[in-house]
Amino acid sequence: MTxxxxxxxxxxxxxxxxxxxxxxxxxxxxxxxxxxxxxxxKEVFLPQGYPDSVSEDYMEYQIWDTFQELCSSxxxxxxxxxxxxxxxxxNSQATALGATYTWxxxxxxxxxxxxxxxxxxxxxxxxxxxxxRLFADVLNDIAMFVDLLSPLAPxxxxxxxxxxxxVFRSMVGVAGGCTRATIKQHQAxxxxxxxxxxxxxxxANMSNLIGMLLSMTVINLVATSPPLTWITFTTLTLLHxxxxxxxxxxxxxxxxxxxxxxxxxxxxxxxxxVLSPExxxxxxxxxxxxxxxxxxxxxxxxxxLQTQNVEDILERNYVIYKHNGVVSVCLKxxxxxxxxxxAYYFAHRAGYYSDTRHFVPSEDAEExxxxxxxxxxxxxxxxxxxxxxxxxxxxxxxx
Numbered sequence: 001m002t003x004x005x006x007x008x009x010x011x012x013x014x015x016x017x018x019x020x021x022x023x024x025x026x027x028x029x030x031x032x033x034x035x036x037x038x039x040x041x042k043e044v045f046l047p048q049g050y051p052d053s054v055s056e057d058y059m060e061y062q063i064w065d066t067f068q069e070l071c072s073s074x075x076x077x078x079x080x081x082x083x084x085x086x087x088x089x090x091n092s093q094a095t096a097l098g099a100t101y102t103w104x105x106x107x108x109x110x111x112x113x114x115x116x117x118x119x120x121x122x123x124x125x126x127x128x129x130x131x132x133r134l135f136a137d138v139l140n141d142i143a144m145f146v147d148l149l150s151p152l153a154p155x156x157x158x159x160x161x162x163x164x165x166x167v168f169r170s171m172v173g174v175a176g177g178c179t180r181a182t183i184k185q186h187q188a189x190x191x192x193x194x195x196x197x198x199x200x201x202x203x204a205n206m207s208n209l210i211g212m213l214l215s216m217t218v219i220n221l222v223a224t225s226p227p228l229t230w231i232t233f234t235t236l237t238l239l240h241x242x243x244x245x246x247x248x249x250x251x252x253x254x255x256x257x258x259x260x261x262x263x264x265x266x267x268x269x270x271x272x273x274v275l276s277p278e279x280x281x282x283x284x285x286x287x288x289x290x291x292x293x294x295x296x297x298x299x300x301x302x303x304x305l306q307t308q309n310v311e312d313i314l315e316r317n318y319v320i321y322k323h324n325g326v327v328s329v330c331l332k333x334x335x336x337x338x339x340x341x342x343a344y345y346f347a348h349r350a351g352y353y354s355d356t357r358h359f360v361p362s363e364d365a366e367e368x369x370x371x372x373x374x375x376x377x378x379x380x381x382x383x384x385x386x387x388x389x390x391x392x393x394x395x396x397x398x399x
Contacts, residue, residue: 045206047199053190057252061183062200064247066207071240072140073211077219078233079147083162102159110166117171125178127257127387130248130286133183136176137244141237143168148233186253252281254382256341258389259290264381265348265372274375293325294351298344299391300328318343320350320359327351327359333394340386345369 047053125132143165150161181197188196222228254277256264263280267273275283285291302319317335320343321328327347331339346369350359361369376383 045199045203047188047192047195049190049192053188053192054196055187055189055252057250058187060250061187061247062203064243064250065200066203068137068240068243068247069204069207070211070214071236071243072137073208074215074218075141075144075233075236075240077212077215078222078229079144081219081223082148082151085151102162105159106162106166109163110170113167114170114174118174121175122178123389125175126182127389128259128286128289129179129182130251130253130284131289132175133179134244134248134287136172136179137240139168140172140176141240143172144233145237148229183251186251186255248286252277254380255385255387256376256381256383257387258296258344259284259286261341261344261388262290262292262348265345268372269349274372274379274381277380292351294322294327295325296327296329296344296347296351297391298329298331298340298347298388299393300330301393302330302395320347321357322350322354322359323357329390331390331394333396335394337383337386340388340390341373341383342369344386344388345372 042050051058121132146161146165146168150158150165153161180200184197184200185193218232222232253260260280263283264275267275317332317339319330321330327350329343329347331343335343346359346361346365349361349365
C-alpha cells in the first residue's frame, strides 16, 4: 500500500492510501489545536517554504536578532524618558516654541549626516556587513547613553546634544538598514528576498511590541531612581552587544569579501586546501579586521605606473604594482568578476612574496591559481559577484 501525505507549514493535513491500481482511501488528519497554533505562527513569522527557502544560519541569527531587538526597545524607553525630561516635559518654564526649534535642528542635522555617511561609506556596507552591522548597534547604544546624560547638561547645551545623538542615529539607520538588506539577501535561497524581509519585519515588530509592554513596567520601577536607571541601562546594553555579536558570529556568508578571500588564499598557500564557508566565517575577525603588513587597493590609477611596464596593459585586464606597503591594482574597462578575483589573488601574493615594484605572475603561479579557482564552487563559495571593494577607476586601451 502506498501512502501520500499532504502537508502545510510542517503539519500533516491528510493522507491518501492507495491499495491497488485504482482503489484509494482518503483519510483526513485534523491537526490538534497545538499543531494548528504552531502552523499558524510559522505562517505569520517565517518565510514561505521554511526551512528549505532560507539559509542554514537563518533561525540562529533570527533568535539572537530578536533578543537584541528586545533589549534595544527597553533601552530606547529609558532614553526617551530622559529626552522628555531634557526638553522640559513637566517644566513650567519650558516653551513649545523652544522644543520645536530643538526638534527642527536635530532633524536637519540627521538628514545631512544621513547623506554624508551614505556617500562616504555606502560601498563598505556591502563588503563588511558584519562589522558595520555591529558598528550600527554600538553607535545606537552610545546615542542612548548620551540621551540619558542629556537631562544633566545645562539647558543651553541640550540642543547640541540632541543634534549629536540624531547624527548618531542617522548613521545607525543607514548602516543598520543597508547591512540588514545584505543579510536578508544572503538568507533568501529561492529568490524570496521580499518575503524574508517582510517576515523579519514582523518578527522585529512583535519583539518591539513585547518590549513596549515590558517598558511600561520597567519605567515605573526605575524612573524615580537614577542609580537603578543606570544599572538597568548598563545591563541591557551589555546584553544587547552580546546578542548582536552572537548574531553576526553565526552568519555564514558565502561571498568572498577581502577578509574572507585573504584567509582563504593564505590557508590554501600554507596547506593546499580550500576551506568551507563555515570554517572561514568562524575565523573571520569581523570586529577589527584582518591584520596584514600591506594593504590592497583595487581600482588604482595608472599615474604611478612605470613606463617600461606599459606593454603589460595590452596583455591583461589588470596591472599590479607595489609601493610603500600598498599593493595597487589597476583595472581595465570591462573587467569581469573573474578578473577581480584573479587580480586580488595575485595582489595578495605580491604583498607577501614580491620585492619588486611591478608584479607579473609567473606561469607556475597562474597554474596554482587555476587549481585554486576550480576548487571554490565545489566547496560552497559564491562567485557570482565580487565584493572586493574595487573603485570605479578603469583604464582603456585605444589603438
